[in-house]
Amino acid sequence: MITPEQCRAARGLLKWSQKDLADASGVSNQSVRDFELGHKNPQQSTLAVIQRAFEEAGVEFTNGDTPGLRLHKS
Template identity: 40%
Template sequence: MITGPLCKAARALVGVSRYKLAANSGVDTRAIELFERSISVPDEAAVAALQSALEVLGAMFIPEEGSHGVGVRLKFNRSITKRIGTLENEGGPPAKDDVP
């Protein structure tokens, strides 16, 4: 379950307005604003809908692990993954790299 500030951070990362998030999640824009400002928390179904919509838009939520807090980052999309693969194979076959 995400928090309001995490929702706001994810929305900023994927570059969408509250209006677009509302349209994608089915949650009212005012409810999103109050949630992001930590004024109120919508019901669990609404929070799950927000998280799901943000994940579809490209956010990836990172769970808390020990002393490391929760977080959010961008997912790599298929296009970026393909470009990275192309760059990795650009140098030709691997060879001995010892320099005299």
Template identity: 40%
Template sequence: MLDARQIRAARALLEWSQPDLVEATGLSLTTIRRMEDNDIGPARSSAANVQSVQTALETAGIIFIPKNGGGSGVRLRNPD
């Protein structure tokens, strides 16, 4: 499951604004803001909305790193 910090970090790596993510996902700005809020986060969003954000960011080149003892994270895929 993604967390709010991963979404914000992914946007930063892509140099995307919240409106850019809105455009890529078709979700509302309010939904994106809630998903990026540490107190709300994606855990309180629908599975479809979380999947939409994850898919949009991965399509743009983001790799999500799961929690594996070292903490979750993101990185930008190396362009081939």
């Protein structure tokens, strides 16, 4: 699943604010903030909708031996 570091990096690639991510995923802004700061571990379903929002915007997560991400421009 997505890590807080990947979340921040994906937002950076898309030039999204935490609010932009919250709006795109349907997750509260506070939940996004808490996750990125490592204050809370969201449920798997919450992480899945965050990841899906990024993927729909063109971010690909590469979770092999070295987790990372890249942006596919359309």
